[in-house]
Amino acid sequence: MSAISNNNGSITEKSENELVFLSSAELVKKTVARLSGGRRVFTVTDENVARLHPELLPERDVCVLKAGEDSKTLANAENVCREMLRAGITRNSIVVAVGGGVVGDLAGFVASVYMRGVQFINVPTTLLSQVDSSIGGKTGVNLDGYKNMLGAFKMPTHIVICPSLLATLPEREWRCGMGELIKTAALQPELYSFVTENIEKLNSREPFAVEKAVSAAANFKKKVTDEDPTEKGNRIILNLGHTVGHALEKCDGHKLSHGEYVMLGIELEFCMTDTDCDFRNSIFELLEKAGMPELPKYTAEEVCFAAKSDKKNSEWKITLLGEIGAGKVFASKMSGGEFVENYNAAVKAFRERHGRA
Ligand SMILES: NC(=O)c1ccc[n+]([C@@H]2O[C@H](COP(=O)([O-])OP(=O)(O)OC[C@H]3O[C@@H](n4cnc5c(N)ncnc54)[C@H](O)[C@@H]3O)[C@@H](O)[C@H]2O)c1
Structure with missing residues (x-):
């Protein structure tokens, strides 16, 4: 990848959601240091990224x-804040997330609340986080098994993306990222063609x-989230799937990965x-070629109950996004009863299509 940078200078008050593409891991550390412009940096990562x-x-x-x-909890966010306080991190410092979506969501949340907000740089290291979660400023932690129940919009100033970091990603995590990549491709005709033509590669x-x-996926997400940073309008399309x-993730207790x-x-x-x-x-x-997992067995009522608690949904209506052709999306609201009926039919079709019991 030729080094592409949309901003070679350090952070300014106006820096927001800027993508920096880099060709090698060596450049990442230097670039973060340059962007920080000599300000104090507090880095959040996870044990695998620290090791690899x-x-x-x-x-x-x-x-x-x-x-x-399981690390995406309020207790962990509090622990990180406590470490920052002990280390003497001030409002003028910068929080840097180096990791996948879990690290990015939690560190971004910390950056949004620590001393009423400090600046934030995201260095995504998984496919999922490079194509999706690191961009657009949604941060948060889970509560009682419900995803991202506590959170804030906190735009990173920069997202430093280095695809060569993905070489160490386990196969399962690769598939997980393919889930979000295909979701984005479903919304963007050119990317959809590219992904279908190059799925084996x-x-x-x-x-x-x-x-x-x-x-392409990162730039698409940037465009959508720049236009609608707080999900008042078109950003909802990114919730496809x-x-x-x-709801399945909630029922299943995160046994599969988010992207699956x-x-x-x-x-x-x-x-x-x-x-x-x-x-x-x-x-x-396309989903089958990318590694569609087994469908966990939960009743339509259980899935419906979990879907009702989703932040996007009012008490009795469940919003689903259906696609009527690449690039064109509509939201389809349905009541609990309709959800149960449609879910049962969809599961039957799923099992027939995949030849699974
Ligand atoms: N904020 C958003 O807009 C948004 C969007 C989509 C998903 N998400 C969130 O993202 C999270 C999922 O992100 P994820 O799939 O990146 O999970 P993750 O952060 O748990 O990372 C997956 C695994 O890969 C490991 N890992 C990270 N980088 C690696 C590397 N380069 N090489 C080897 N291993 C590496 C991690 O240690 C972890 O074990 C979920 O919590 C989901 O809710 C957020």
Whole structure:
């Protein structure tokens, strides 16, 4: 990847949601130091990233979380804030997240509340976080199994994206990122063509294909979130697959990865709504090639109950996003009763299509 940077200077008051693409891990640390412009930096990472990519981390003021979704708690956010306080981090300092979506969501949340807000740089290290979660300023932690129940919008000043960091990602986490990548592709016709034509190359992480897909998806998310930073309008399209995906994740206690629930969510939501048939079949094929997981067995009522608690939903209506052709999305609201009926039909179709019991 040729080094592309939209901003080579240090952070200014106006810096927001800026993407910086880099070709090597060596450049990441230097770039974060340059962007920080000599201000104090507090880094949050997790144990896997600390072990696999020590070259990304500074010598001091690093908080290492346990890896995984269970770390995304208010208690951990409080612990990070406490460490920052002990280290003497002030309002003029910068929080830097180096890790996947869990680290980014939690560190961004900390940056939004610590001393009423400090600046934040995100260095995403998973496919999912490079194409999606690091961009657009949604931060948060989970509460009682419900995803991102406590959170804030906190735009990172910069998102430093280095696709070569993805070489160490376990296969399962790669598939997880493919879930969000396919979701984005479903919203963007050019990316959709690229991903369908290059799915084998993406599965085998061929660098050129990965760089191209990551940069297209990241730029698409930047565009959508720059236009609607607080999800008052069109940003809702990015929730495609997430009503059912989050509900399954809640029922299942995060046994699969987030992106795998999103894959399931996309397929089931498309079946539950009035989606164009050709497009639907094409995306089902793509999801299968990317590694569709087994569908966890929960009743429609259980999934519906979990979906009702989703932040997007009023008490009795569940918002699902269906796709009627790449780039064109509509929201389909349904009551609990309709959800149960449509979910049962979608599960039956899912099992027939995948030949699974
Ligand atoms: N804020 C948003 O807009 C948004 C959008 C989508 C998802 N999310 C959130 O993102 C989270 C999922 O993110 P994720 O899939 O990145 O999970 P994650 O942060 O748990 O990372 C997945 C695993 O990969 C490891 N890892 C990270 N980088 C690595 C690397 N380069 N090499 C090897 N291993 C590495 C981690 O240690 C972890 O074990 C969920 O909590 C989800 O809710 C947020």
